[in-house]
Amino acid sequence: MLKIKDLRVEIEGKEIIKGLSLEINKGEVHAIMGPNGAGKSTLSAVIAGRDEYEVTGGSIEFEGKDIMDMAPEDRAHAGVFLSFQYPVEIPGVSVTNFIKTALNESRKARDLDPMPAKDMLKLMREKQALLEMDKQFMSRSLNEGFSGGEKKRNEIFQMAMLDPKLAILDETDSGLDIDALRIVANGVNKLKNEDNAVMIITHYQRLLDHIIPDFVHVLYDGKIVKSGDKNLAIELEEKGYDWIKKEIEA
């Protein structure tokens, strides 16, 4: 589904991703871990098409197609979803209005008519229930004054509404309380199927207790330096990153 080859990314002349390769197939869950500043969010933003970052080498294919020159909205229409580490506030725009616009824009891209209001409402109710969200929430301004946990839950709600092929969750677990973590993880698991894939960026094992990864990668200094199965995450939780750093230097 996603094929990244020898990716190099710079920002303001500083190289951040330094030759990274990664392949994610449908039906798989990949976890990406790594110390602060390693380049995890950069990687996710580049996949989603943020043009602030300059790609200086390598390629990204999504479903067999080079997406490097695609606009972010076209990538979204193709099925890429990014749950932001820091979701952006848009004052005056309600959650309902936002998601309605997003969903209908995606439909328009597929030559579908806008979803009838009735169906839209039904779908929203369903996903709201899945994530155990309060109704009032829907009429508030997008992310404005939301608590950290509410922002993250709102991201997953949008993911549920848009039903993407590839979901990238950038530290979705941070800021969530214990119950919310379970609810959100449950939501992700329910949405998970044979045809889609998830890339989870996290620092802790706790989310991976709920969403079991098929692969765990360590991103360090702009490269994937180690890959393994779910046990690698457990090992990291126990030992930290020092031993990996030593391994690399050795």
Next chain:
Amino acid sequence: MTEEDKLLEEVTSAEYKYGFVTDIESDTIKNGLNEDVIRLISSKKNEPEWLLEWRLEGLKKFQQLVEPEWANVHYKKPDLQSISYYSAPKAKKTLNSLDEVDPELLKTFEKLGISLDEQKMLTGVAVDIIVDSVSVATSFKEKLGELGIIFCSISEAIQEHPELVRKYLGTVVPQSDNYYAALNSAVFTDGSFCYIPKGTRCPMELSTYFRINQAGTGQFERTLLIADKGSYVSYLEGCTAPSRDENQLHAAVVELIAMDEAEIKYSTVQNWYPGNKEGVGGVFNFVTKRGICHESAKISWTQVETGSAVTWKYPSCILKGDNSIGEFFSVAVTNNFQQADTGTKMIHIGKNTKSTIISKGIAAGESNSSYRGLVKIMKGAENARNFSQCDSLLMGDKSGSHTFPYIEVKNKTARIEHEATTSKIGEDQLFYCNQRGISTDAAIGLIVNGYCKDVLNQLPMEFAVEAQKLLSLSLEGSVG
């Protein structure tokens, strides 16, 4: 960067959608401004002697004044001698039903999406349509009549209710107020008149659509709205004008009188022709709007301004009575070469008077948008309060945004808070929307509408929807 330029190009290239000319036979006076023209207008309209005197007085004042230059706008001054000061559709003078309305005109309204039938049937809005200065159709009159509410063209009011007109005309905006108000006093041809009797709540939104139609005619409406003690009225004014290559002058005067405990809500959606992408043509919109609040009265001005080549407009409140309230909610969008200098004046005279100002300016293309406001607390205005928030959003590096607030306080018990910010749409907001599959122009529409929400919320429902569309429309092409 080139990506962004392309985007800006797209965003700034929505051509005026309402640009078409209605072919109605018009009765037009020869161009020029002098005493004879004014006598002619007055006699054509069969006006009483006192009004002719009043108009002539206006002309005299006008001749003593000079065109103001302090506003932050630049334009070629209109040649007032080359304007025709009277243009009435030649159709029958009185109409009893829609059938009698010129079918061309009805088509025009359909294109505008404001067909009379629709208005009448669906929204329950009473519409008094003004096309080139003469009222041609009035509806819901009977229903309002039962409550003693008078809602008619000002010409009709001059004939039917001369005592009311004479008592209040020019009391809030005197002939000598400013250059264009003086001109209006001399030559106004029509406008709306409204009187709400004591203790009456007007059961529907009163609405007028203005249009400038005949090429080369200036529009000088005069609106007079009186809310007697304890009454309430919400008044909507919507304006569109067809495309014209030459600039057209629009110099209206609106006077509001809110007696003790009365409340007037005055909403405007202004979408006069802004000129084309090169800045050719468009309406000069030089308007004087002012209301006076007596004891415990309230006046709210809400405006969404997306049109006109040059706008110069400061809907104001004189808070004369104790405990009176003035509000001003404004969105002004300029694009291409439009210029808007708009804001409000809040004059606090009475005790415990309050005013609120929320202004949102959005400038795109090579346009310039200025907020100019005055908050004045007079010596006797104990415990006056004012809150002002003036925000500007800039799109593209060729536009300009300016803020000129004047605050004058002569009473120590006043509490004033004024804030202003200028910013551009956040890249991160756009990216967030893009990531969710929303195209950049749709995202701009969404973000701008969110940005203006505090103002749009003040508009009555049907108007708010139209205003939202206009906002998106004037900033980009695809959102409907």
Next chain:
Amino acid sequence: MKLQDKLINSFEKFGQSLSGSETDSLRKMRTEGIEVFKNLGFPTTKDEEWKYTSLNKCIKRDYDFGAEFSLDIRSEDVDRFLCTGIDSYKLVFVNGVFNASLSNTTQQDKFFVSNLKDAYEGNSELFNQYYGTIADKELSMVGLNTAYAQEGAFIHVKAGAVVDKLIQILYINSDSSRSMMNQARNLIIAEDRGEVQILERHQSLSDEYVFTNSVTEISVGNEANVKHFKVQNDIDTASLVDSTFVKQGTKSTALVDTFVFSGELTRNNLHFEFTGEHAEAHMDAITLLKGSSLVDHHTFVDHAVPNCQSFQMYKGIYDEKSKGVFNGKVMVRKDAQKTNAYQQNNNLLLSDFASIDTKPQLEIFADDVACSHGCTIGQLDEEALFYMQSRGIPLKEAKAFLMFAFAGDTLKNITIPELKEQLVNLVARELKVDLELN
């Protein structure tokens, strides 16, 4: 004869006797200056920039303007107007004339502090390079000053030099026989990476009227740092129009703090202009007025290049019949992207007869900017007052404390402890706050 005509005539008659020979560029500047003044005259309230401040009262009076050397002033007379307790360089002018015995100048390799007239005569190359190039020549008050200015402070800090002591500039008027009009002129040059701190004050010792028209030009080189403090605490027969122009290079920092406590009429024109990127400008001011004093603060920050920042914090407390004006204008020109401009103006009115007119303006032609201004006018927070009273603090003291806290913000950028302490004391005294309790 009207003051304006008198000034013009007198220039025609005696102008030749002012420094600057016939062929000199200074002579040319003087002539141009008087031309500008002749064309524009004194500003009137019809002029938008002078809408709220009328000079009428000041200019209706008759003044003499021949500077005169006087001997009757001793250092004890002036010491109380200086920041004491620290070692400093001093430039003292009495009745418009430099007084060497009261001053403490220096002429070192790295910097020198001296009288402008000496600089002109001694180092005309440097003088010509800067003099008159920073001030806005189109302003009538600047024109008038340029025509007549003879003496004033000249401070030159060479590249990389740090002036080791505070420099104090004091203009004294002691002439008790006649009303005086003075044209003070300062030129401050800090070359790249130079650092200097300056305190300026104008003080009258006589009961006669004084009208001072002062112009200061400050050039701040790349990465240089200049702090200029103005204390305006003159008697109520003294009026001051102070026009200060600052031009800043890349990565430089400049600060102008103004502390106003009295004076009949005080008008401060403060212009900042950036010529290099990543420069920072700070303007803070406290205005504590009583009587029928009038203070008009006009600031203009011109962001013509990208990536610069400006911060303005103006606080005023107005009592009795005093009047305050604040007019702050921030201009962000077309290419000045990433400008960050912040402006705050907060005022308290304490009396039924005090008034304030304020006009914060933003003029913005670049889109990627963060600009804001805020303005408040009001009284002290009732709740805070009540809270303090409920803890047993009498209302009067409670009010004084809150006002002290309100004004105190603006002292934050003063790093010389002695200067800060003296200003804090001055504010406390004006507000009748007992600092022992604080």
